[in-house]
């Protein structure tokens with residue numbers, strides 16, 4: 001298979017973890033006989049430095065031409081005081097919008113070797129294996145009217161949560177399709193006892209479910225879901241929810257994995273004629289200026305993003321599983337970075353990448 005991938009290392013540890021993820025991708029392609037065509041482009045702070053904008057037109061063009069995009073992270077402290085529309089993080093919103101990705105998938109799983117790294121008791125975390133599907137293009141983060149109004153007797157702020165039937169329909173179908181390939185269980189999360197958007201959400205989910213009779217569906221209110229994620233996380237297979245609920249719940253899910261450096265993510269758009277999804281793949285963490293340039297960053301989130309890229313954008317399930325098995329083997333061998341190893345000598349970012357390549 002030909003894999004045309006655009007790589008956007010970004011800023012800080014983004015460049016370090018992406019280098020290891022690319023090495024892993026190269027080994028996979030070598031081993032399974034795929035042709036890898038890699039291109040690099042600028043996004044975030046480095047793009048501001050070199051071109052004056054966080055999301056250059058050239059990057060947009062290359063992203064739209066590629067089969068999939070592998071991203072590191074963006075953000076540099078020197079831009080912290082800049083207005084939001086000029087900051088590196090605006091590059092992220094720009095590329096997500098340009099690629100039309102509407103669902104953010106965050107696989108959350110426990111690894112035996114990392115059970116003690118989670119603040120939860122081992123028996124609660126052992127065996128956790130879920131995917132949180134967060135709607136990415138709608139809801140309160142994008143709704144209008146929005147703003148802070150100062151023309152009345154006192155300042156007043158407004159945000160608007162809005163969803164259309166089709167926005168709910170497409171992300172729900174993605175949740176069902178993922179569940180169908182896993183343990184066939186979908187949990188839809190809403191706040192339908194209070195919000196009209198959630199009432200529509202639930203109505204659409206129930207309607208879509210008729211096309212997936214083989215998948216067991218249940219509904220949870222978001223407050224109860226937040227509780228169940230720490231009380232009984234193993235009950236979840238695929239969880240689908242709107243933008244803001246997903247933002248919050250997926251960070252809660254992160255603690256189950258032991259370190260934020262472990263978590264991959266996939267932002268997925270429309271299906272292509274060959275059945276694969278358009279996708280943007282990146283670790284969940286940011287550019288971590290506190291450890292950038294020190295060869296200390298945990299690359300497993302980026303490497304897991306390669307596994308997701310292989311599976312969702314190319315249907316290469318066997319190759320993806322091999323990357324995940326190699327990850328498990330390296331974790332078990334104890335060659336891990338400092339975030340997972342409070343005592344003893346930690347491995348460097350590069351040593352972990354090398355170990356995964358060897359395990360493959």
Ligand code: NAD
Pocket residue numbers: 013017072073074075076077089092260261262282283284285286287288289290291296297298299301337339
């Ligand atoms: P962060 O995720 O960069 O770091 C939070 C903490 O986790 C830090 O202590 C960091 O050292 C640690 N950490 C993160 N990733 C790690 C890894 N792979 N290995 C080991 N430790 C790791 O979040 P932050 O500090 O809130 O943000 C830093 C910058 O990153 C900001 O500019 C922010 O806007 C940006 N950011 C970008 C993204 C993205 O590109 N998707 C996401 C979140 C934050």
